[in-house]
Amino acid sequence: MSFFKKHGLVVGTGLVVGAISIALVAFGNPKNMGFCIACFLRDIAGGVGMHRAEVVQYIRPEIIGLVLGALVMSLIGKEFAPKGGSAPLTRFALGFAVMVGALMFLGCPLRMMIRIGGGDLNAVVGLIGFVAGILIGIFFLNKGFSLKRTYDLPKLEGYMPGLTAIGLLLLLTFGAGLLFFSESGPGSMRAPAAIALIAGLVVGALAQKSRLCTVGGIRDALMFKDFHLLYGFIAIIVTVLLGNLLTGAGVKVSFVEQPVAHTDGLWNALGMVLVGFASVLLGGCPLRQLILAGSGNADSGVAVLGMVVGAAFCHNFKLASSADGPTANGQIAVILCLALVALIAVLNLHKQKD
């Protein structure tokens, strides 16, 4: 089979995700943050008042679009399947831990790639930590880690993430007065809602169809020498890099003065170790969890809720980093979460049956 036939969809999805990320920044999203699942879930947590960090509050239509795009595409492809029941509260805790790690680094794996494409060398340090975290996760998978199987659930359960997304869209459209929207800082920098929504719908649909997953790319390459998903990963970085050069947005290769980033290498790396490790145990990156939730997977829905609550904790208790660097509280939280994730990994080892 030709390379294009085999990998075209995932590479194409990577190109579109990269291009849309560049476009969203041009339309007003924060720099190097065209698409960031962690940041946008954090903004939504703030938008509904779960935290009161005034600079990061908004109902990001990209997230609404991602979930609905995945839902529609899974229905079209007859892949929509309401399933769940595979250790939901453990998944909640893992989602929480992913967010603590992501807000230490200041971005999910997707934003890490977008930051690399913008020349942010701190994100390369993050990538090293991310790969290390994935390797730790693979070690446990090979030892027999499993959160056990899912089961069929009532149809409505599968539609709940989509209905939640529609609820958020209604809130955004009609309830803006009730909500908390940033007037300064990253939360105030936003592409027009309609454009952001369409961007989310397109990426959600393509990511559902292609299974694009930032964790899966590195995991499958290391575990099975299967580079399929990694091609999508590389396509995103290359597109963002080229896009930044071609649109004149520029690529500034440096550690210092990068947008919404800090330069503490150790904690950038450790934050992403946590994200990589916990995401492998979840079976996919934050983007993938949103897509699976939209396609009816209630377990991934619970993981997303864990991320949203985690984000609220991070800002209520000053765990999240800022451009000034990590906080002491954040450092303690990352260590505690690493210990928690390790405990979850050890306690879910099951002997392989013949």
Place this chain on the structure above:
Amino acid sequence: MKQIDARGRACPEPVLMAKQGLKASPAGIEVLVDNAVALGNVTRFAQNAGYQVQSTAGEGDTHKLTITK
């Protein structure tokens, strides 16, 4: 032929189960999966490892993959 039940398993467990199954029975195995992602992933893995894969639809979402040399 040895049968592996990978139904309901999240990424990448079905592939890992198939890999371990083929290590134990290199001649071939059957793998049960119940979603399109696992179906695609196990098929791609087995083909990359040089096996033939035949898929038959079963009850509900279940697919039986027959993996042979």
